[in-house]
Amino acid sequence: MELCKLRMAIAIILQMILHVGVISQCIPTTLEGPFMPVTRSFDPSLRRGSDDIPMDDPRLKRNVTSMFPEQIALAISSPTSMWVSWVTGDSQIGLNVTPLDPSTVASEVWYGKESGKYSMQKTGDSMVYSQLYPFEGLQNYTSGIIHHVKIDGKQATQLFSIATYVMLNLLHSDIHAVSIGLFMKIGLEPGTKYYYKCGDSAFPAMSEEQAFQSLPLPGPNTYPSRIAVIGDLGLTSNSTTTIDHLIENDPSMILMVGDLTYANQYLTTGGKGASCFSCSFPNAPIRETYQPRWDGWGRAEESEALKGSLWIVERAVREFVTVVRVRESESGVEFEFQCGCSSSGAQESGIMRRFMEPLISRVPMMVIEGNHEIEPQAAEITFKSYLTRFSVPSEESGSNTNFYYSFDAGGVHFIMLGAYVDYNNTGAQYAWLKKDLLNLDRSITPWLVAAWHPPWYNSYSSHYQEFECMRQEMEALLYHYGVDIVLSGHVHAYERMNRVYNYTLDPCGPLYITVGDGGNIEQVDVDHADDLGKCPSAGDNVPEFGGVCHLNFSSGPAKGYFCWDRQPEWSAYRESSFGHGILEVLNSTYALWTWHRNQDIYKQDSHGDQIYIVRQPQLCSITSKESDVTILTSQPKETRGGFKIPSFGAFICYLLITTLILLPRTKCMGTGRRGRRVSP
Numbered sequence: 001m002e003l004c005k006l007r008m009a010i011a012i013i014l015q016m017i018l019h020v021g022v023i024s025q026c027i028p029t030t031l032e033g034p035f036m037p038v039t040r041s042f043d044p045s046l047r048r049g050s051d052d053i054p055m056d057d058p059r060l061k062r063n064v065t066s067m068f069p070e071q072i073a074l075a076i077s078s079p080t081s082m083w084v085s086w087v088t089g090d091s092q093i094g095l096n097v098t099p100l101d102p103s104t105v106a107s108e109v110w111y112g113k114e115s116g117k118y119s120m121q122k123t124g125d126s127m128v129y130s131q132l133y134p135f136e137g138l139q140n141y142t143s144g145i146i147h148h149v150k151i152d153g154k155q156a157t158q159l160f161s162i163a164t165y166v167m168l169n170l171l172h173s174d175i176h177a178v179s180i181g182l183f184m185k186i187g188l189e190p191g192t193k194y195y196y197k198c199g200d201s202a203f204p205a206m207s208e209e210q211a212f213q214s215l216p217l218p219g220p221n222t223y224p225s226r227i228a229v230i231g232d233l234g235l236t237s238n239s240t241t242t243i244d245h246l247i248e249n250d251p252s253m254i255l256m257v258g259d260l261t262y263a264n265q266y267l268t269t270g271g272k273g274a275s276c277f278s279c280s281f282p283n284a285p286i287r288e289t290y291q292p293r294w295d296g297w298g299r300a301e302e303s304e305a306l307k308g309s310l311w312i313v314e315r316a317v318r319e320f321v322t323v324v325r326v327r328e329s330e331s332g333v334e335f336e337f338q339c340g341c342s343s344s345g346a347q348e349s350g351i352m353r354r355f356m357e358p359l360i361s362r363v364p365m366m367v368i369e370g371n372h373e374i375e376p377q378a379a380e381i382t383f384k385s386y387l388t389r390f391s392v393p394s395e396e397s398g399s400n401t402n403f404y405y406s407f408d409a410g411g412v413h414f415i416m417l418g419a420y421v422d423y424n425n426t427g428a429q430y431a432w433l434k435k436d437l438l439n440l441d442r443s444i445t446p447w448l449v450a451a452w453h454p455p456w457y458n459s460y461s462s463h464y465q466e467f468e469c470m471r472q473e474m475e476a477l478l479y480h481y482g483v484d485i486v487l488s489g490h491v492h493a494y495e496r497m498n499r500v501y502n503y504t505l506d507p508c509g510p511l512y513i514t515v516g517d518g519g520n521i522e523q524v525d526v527d528h529a530d531d532l533g534k535c536p537s538a539g540d541n542v543p544e545f546g547g548v549c550h551l552n553f554s555s556g557p558a559k560g561y562f563c564w565d566r567q568p569e570w571s572a573y574r575e576s577s578f579g580h581g582i583l584e585v586l587n588s589t590y591a592l593w594t595w596h597r598n599q600d601i602y603k604q605d606s607h608g609d610q611i612y613i614v615r616q617p618q619l620c621s622i623t624s625k626e627s628d629v630t631i632l633t634s635q636p637k638e639t640r641g642g643f644k645i646p647s648f649g650a651f652i653c654y655l656l657i658t659t660l661i662l663l664p665r666t667k668c669m670g671t672g673r674r675g676r677r678v679s680p
């Protein structure tokens, strides 16, 4: 046993040394681009997909009784507040379903900075939704009660500390720090661990204690440590591999770029999931869904023995040696491992125990809708499950809709766009987007990351040029404001582009990345539009929303043609595999992007693609793109470190009050300030 521990410690140290050595040498940066296109084809030793986990699997069953909370999930509300969502009560499916009354159970969150001590409480809203099919033989569904509570930290002591922070910085004429301080307002403290329970204390039916780490405040030097990106996840054994792998990478937040559960691969009667719709349910009067899949997706058990710190040990072991078998016994968890590089049987012996709840009850997940969320039902109602189950910062970002919104996480401004609602430049989404971009201050959030479900740049046959109309409507606006990275899914494979704008290589264009490779039941996409005989025809790839704007290229090697005859120059790297991405923003100009392939889960060298994404603010500032000013109705705000004061009188008043109240505290708060500006 002692020997084993020692070996493990040596292994970890060696690993750290080796890792640093390798990384500093060979990771390319986007500055070296554009790169020659590279294709890595599908590993034929893998199967292209796997079946869904069946509903009777213990992981998908409800593990609580009566009004106890389940499917607990977090989402970012603002830099200083968090949404907590969960479900209580029994959903029903069948004939004559009766919706539950949401007012029968309260929505409470108790929380605080110390385990077991909840100094703060918040209440919120609860709702139910129904999925109704007025067709012979189809069953109706009505959900459990879905709760959403926004938590922040309205505490008097915090108010004091913030006021002091602002004042101190004013005394030091550090205007920039003041603007961050004002932004912070009153809320959760940044980079702080909070413990919480949710439920209804009157029943009593409160959950077990959960915990999360709040995000850093917006600022050019503070970033979430690891931003995980997943798309087209589904609920197969491949999906669980993706989630296991992602948990090992210890994300601080998650972007989920659409197509979540694939509940619409089922008939309302349950049945076996199909890997495509048209081939299996040709005579259905409407595209059916089996809504209990959503509930199964939101829960999933974590083995008690693997909770907490144990998985960190497990990760260390996995990175250096091959885990042959992990077994739970009465005395705990046993690892059997081998030194060496063989990975055979890795996926079979994986611990497929974790799914959404154990992950998203401690790490916030930000969702955007995909086509599998449309789910049409009676009375032409769509998106009911997506809209009811998830909280997003819609009011916080002024979009007032869950179909598109924006938020900050440290010095990154995220824009989540809706591809399945009006995206025309005459519509509400475009108007909101323009306003959101206009109000950006890049000296506070240097990074601008956009995400939506279907990719604009895609060289696979699947969904090739499907969302050309959306690109033609919105691309110029995003380019003008210097979007740094665009993340999409929809295509079930990985692809990273060279920086591109309007199908032309451009050092100031965004870096587009497709990660629709979460592992859903529809299998990996392997055909490229440039493969012989694989160029889609006009009737293929018709979007489920919006028009068809397929275009033939007007310049370059594919001039006059719909498809290239080789991998297009704007496609830098593509590989047919399942996986997920991790974005680590290092400072205001450098971020490390790593794509992790599922099959590398137990390998030491675990990444499929890695690159430093480098911003060039001087080369690509807004004013250096004069040719695009036509899209503006007014001039953009200059980037600067200042802040707007609503009224000068009010401000002086505020200053006087805070000075009087807080003068004795200033000294000790001064050190607090420095702490806050450092990324946790």
Ligand SMILES: *[C@@H]1O[C@H](CO)[C@@H](O)[C@H](O)[C@H]1NC(C)=O
Residues within 6 Å of the ligand: 045, 046, 047, 048, 049, 050, 237, 238, 347, 348, 524, 577, 578, 598, 599
């Ligand atoms: C999906 O999972 C199955 C079963 O675990 C495995 O055999 C298959 O190779 C996986 N496919 C991919 C593409 O990872």
Ligand SMILES: *[C@@H]1O[C@H](CO)[C@@H](O)[C@H](O)[C@H]1NC(C)=O
Residues within 6 Å of the ligand: 062, 063, 064, 065, 301
């Ligand atoms: C929940 O899961 C645990 C561990 O898997 C099990 O012991 C317990 O009986 C389950 N509870 C219910 C209500 O199903």
Ligand SMILES: *[C@@H]1O[C@H](CO)[C@@H](O)[C@H](O)[C@H]1NC(C)=O
Residues within 6 Å of the ligand: 094, 095, 096, 097, 132, 133, 134, 135, 138, 139, 140, 378
């Ligand atoms: C489902 O709901 C629809 C709309 O309310 C209704 O017309 C239909 O009869 C219901 N079906 C069943 C099986 O209860």
Ligand SMILES: *[C@@H]1O[C@H](CO)[C@@H](O)[C@H](O)[C@H]1NC(C)=O
Residues within 6 Å of the ligand: 421, 422, 423, 424, 427, 547
């Ligand atoms: C968007 O604009 C196109 C062309 O101008 C039009 O055909 C389409 O109906 C518009 N879509 C919406 C949702 O308004």
Ligand SMILES: *[C@@H]1O[C@H](CO)[C@@H](O)[C@H](O)[C@H]1NC(C)=O
Residues within 6 Å of the ligand: 476, 502, 554, 555
């Ligand atoms: C994009 O390219 C097309 C064809 O090459 C051209 O007609 C169009 O004007 C360009 N759009 C912009 C916004 O530059």
Ligand SMILES: *[C@@H]1O[C@H](CO)[C@@H](O)[C@H](O)[C@H]1NC(C)=O
Residues within 6 Å of the ligand: 552, 560, 561, 562, 563
């Ligand atoms: C577009 O390209 C396809 C082949 O890729 C060709 O058949 C078609 O005629 C072209 N259309 C136009 C308008 O040039």
Ligand SMILES: *[C@@H]1O[C@H](CO)[C@@H](O)[C@H](O)[C@H]1NC(C)=O
Residues within 6 Å of the ligand: 586, 587, 588, 589, 590
């Ligand atoms: C960001 O980090 C990179 C790599 O460590 C470094 O070369 C660069 O100078 C840094 N940039 C800023 C603005 O700090």
Ligand SMILES: [Fe+2]
Residues within 6 Å of the ligand: 232, 258, 259, 370, 371, 372, 453, 489, 490, 491
């Ligand atoms: Fe999709």
